[in-house]
Amino acid sequence: MSAEQGEPYIKIVNVTKNFGEFTALRDISLEIFDKEFVCFLGPSGCGKTTLLRAIAGLDIQSSGQIFQKGRDISALPPAERDFGIVFQSYALFPNMTVRRNVAYGLENQGVPGKQIEQQVTELLQLVGLPEQEDKFPAQLSGGQQQRVALARALATKPGLLLLDEPLSALDAKVRTHLRHEIKELQHKIGITTIMVTHDQEEALTMADRIVVMNQGVIEQVGTPSEIYSEPASPFVADFIGTTNFIKGKLATRQSVQIGNIAIQVDNPSASLVTGSEVLLCIRPEDILTGERAIDVANQVESVIDRVEFLGSFHRVHMLPLAGDGTELMIDVSVARAREIDLTIGSSLKVALPAMHMNVYPSDN
Amino acid sequence: MTEVAITPMQRIKPKISKDDVVMRLSMAAIALYLIVAIALPLYALLSKSFQNNHGDFVGFANYITYLTTPALSWSIGNSFKVTLLATVIVLFIAFIYAYALTRSCMPGKSLFKGIALIPILMPSLLPAISLVFFFGQQGIIKSWLLGAELYGPVGIVMGEVFYVFPHVMTILLIGMSLSDARLYEASEVLGASKIKTFFSVTLPSLRYGLVSAFFVAFTLVITDFGVPKVVGGQYNVLATDVYKQVVGRNDFQMGAVVSMALLLPAVFAFVADRLVQRKQVALLSARAVPYQPKPDRIFDMIMLAFCSLIAFIILSILGMAIFSSLVTFWPYNLTLTTKHYNFDLMDGGGWASYFNSIQLATWTAIFGTIVVFFGAYLVEKSRGFKSGRTAMQALCMVPMAVPGLVLGLSYVFFFNHPDNPLGFLYHTMPILVICTITHFYTVSHLSAVTALKQMDPEFEAVSQSLKAPFYKTFWRVTVPVCVPAILDISMYLFVNAMTTVSAVVFLYSTDTSLASVAVLNMDDAGDQSPAAAMGMMIVSTAAIVRLAHMILTRGLKRRTQAWRNR
């Protein structure tokens, strides 16, 4: 899907957005390819919606440019751009039936009445809402309203679909179901889609590529597995999934000193100077225990402080490896837990595989 | 690939679409209307107060004359005295009344609420005429004043209390129904007595409502003209002074100066009230649980007695107005007759003035609602042009601070100026309509804004993405959703256009004489009964419109409940 060949469908160049003194977007550059499903992911207030609205032309950026299919749309009003949008609130017109809501955009294009009726019926079929045409939005459930909003956004056959937290107003069960449906629909009609979300699970399951944002800048762009396994910064590592942060000092190019333990690492970033303070990151599920730990480098040992049972695995909290360092979390599958001793207070030997470890400068 | 040389900090200038052009032109049109209808006339008034009667600039000379002539400046003190007295009394009565409606379990609450609103339907001249029939030279219960004279401060205070009661009561009622039940429960749990709870919970939680009610009452009383005109006697107040200077002595410069003296306290009260209300909004953001009173026999009986007394007074003032319009020749021949309704036999414009009033109220309701609602929409929902919108919002608030007499007089100066190309409007129905719309602009604007704020802010964005021009979505979505508010606004404008005297008293002509002005003139000529009869025509028309509004709103709510109820 994310075949990065040819001309990008959307190209964002050095986009900055100021609200008075406050800078909501700082020098954002990004390329999105045809038929791609991209998620903007980040904590509240990081500028996801602002970037989406800039792409839509609803709140035009202060500086920088945006291209769609090579056309410079930076200064164009929304009506001259090509997109459909779904908001978190859906913003369905309450006084119009489902049919009239979906038809609204088509009417503005001057499509003849008969054809509108036919297209609306097809669209409602497509989003899985047949036979609800004559109801008002208030008579539908949240999930159904969401589909109507989607049908309305797709009615004019736009080249780009923008979704601002489309699922966050729904309860968990409906949300999981709709995630799948939206993704399938996007695949079926092959529309380039940008979705804003602050839910990492949503981004990981739906996106071809994820754009992780923080305080108005892009922290990382990549496929879900890239983002998960090679986070570009401690922020990304922390924001997505769970990570152990271990403070240390870069002793040589291949090793980090934690207290009196030396840990082997794979090619840390060239910008790191030997002797500097660093953060070692490793995910709890990447830490090896039991017999799998044997013969792996970076064996460490610590005392089990407490154990949480989280369904399919146990999360073991160990006392810090050295001095005032942070405690270490290790995820142990239920099967493996039968083989090793997880009694609180007992000592456990684990291995930190170098290939799963990332080293970051520790200044932030 | 479209690679353009990019200078990194190049500011993007959004392209103006056709939709934007239409939007901005509409906004400019409304802004122009407001400038012509309020800003320029006020400027004309202000400059007039610095001129002599030849139109030369004389600096503060008029003001100095005003302040150093005791016969003139006397009315400042008078105005403040009666206003403060009436305000304190009405606050006290309205507080207990509203307290009874929210905190007791007395029967007949909605009836009492309805009765309290009756004065809104009357031009303030009418209760004053009733007072004359009660306490005047030949009043039936004149002795109840214990020898005091009705004409003067006593009459003014009584009339004003009646006139502003519904406004003050409504503000306090809203304040009380918003206050948080949890505080009362807490206080009860802590074993506090009813009286202690009152002083430690009720009063503090109501301080903003009380302050707001105080300023509203103060402004209404000090700017009211009808009551002191009828029962003021020789006791001059600012409002009657403006009228006397202009109509009695033709001294327009001094009229302008007194207007400024009247404008200042009104502006001050307005600003103070705004500041207080801003604070109150912040206070209310936390979700409050509405209070449910528990029955308490003795307390409920006391409250019922109090409200019955007040309701009885209101009804008897209304009743006296009806009676005096029907009595043959007070107090000598008390047989009933409808001859006073033969307005065509009287001075004051006859039945024509009643139909003029209907016309004025209809046009005011129609055009006023259109201008106000569309203007509020542009201020609230349009995009870009932020400074323009802020300026417009400020302009929309100005009319509230301008007393009707001051507005009317400023229209005289502005539209009657020989160089004004709009001068052809002078002495016509349109100028009365414009002046009345402007006079009641702010309250209507605020209710429109409240309704618009409750709409999803993304409707406009969605409509842009669907390439619909803003006016289409305005017409197809905003207006239908806001119909209840639109009906409220037009009803408010209609009723007020029927009852207002002050805004139009300088502007009517023989062709456009109005019912409320006819009440004033017939009373002036000593024809109290015909004046009361015309007043009753106004009251019944206003009442019918209110009733029609209620039925219409109810029917509409029923018809649209499929999509209105969430």
Ligand SMILES: Nc1ncnc2c1ncn2[C@@H]1O[C@H](COP(=O)(O)OP(=O)(O)OP(=O)(O)O)[C@@H](O)[C@H]1O
């Ligand atoms: N119109 C505005 N005026 C001033 N500041 C704004 C405006 N719109 C957004 N901001 C600020 O810009 C920042 C980014 O806002 P944005 O709405 O893009 O956040 P977000 O990432 O979508 O967050 P959320 O997950 O809460 O929706 C926030 O700090 C916000 O306060």
Ligand SMILES: [Mg+2]
């Ligand atoms: Mg957002």
